[in-house]
Amino acid sequence: MAADTADDSHGGNTAEERRFAVAARQVAGAAVLSLTGELDHDTVEPLRTALAQQIEAAPARIVVDCAGLRFCDSTGLNALLRARAAAAQTEGAEIELAALQPPVARMFEITGADAVFRVHADLDEAFAGTPPG
Template structure:
């Protein structure tokens, strides 16, 4: 099992949260707390970089969907960076991909 690593940084008016390792039921509360804190601004704009994730389970996907709904209620936005791989396949397989703007690279998401 890969240890979860999370970083958060400001990029202009965007907050970029990068997740690396694995997101599962054992650490999803840490992810939720990190995203909640990152989205605490008025009209938050959030980019979640999933490039470094090797695995995400349904609890992790649920946190992303709930965060998106919360942000939309607050007139905020959330985009994902998920290049082709396990995470993107899981988003597509669960029919969640159409909910999010998804970019191949962080540079594209920030443009």
């Protein structure tokens, strides 16, 4: 996979913020947001902030790496769906998901959201055939 740059963590010192974190970096010209922990009503704000920052930066692709995401409720799903719509409308960017863990994948399957997003098995698959950037 391509070299990573600009590691930027979102999260803080409260118990809720320690339960969830977002780290942003650039890979092969795309923004990658790596999620860790539990995404729910109490922890969603760092994700909303990171998505808004990436949409404003206008990359063609935003890949959300869910390898470290243990839980996602409807609030997290809604944040991703809203960001997907905003990215498509304002910048024409695409938001993709990678490495959905079974509990998170199940929620996306039940709601049909897995048909809305391009979903990759992992980051390697998401960037397969992408020239290093």
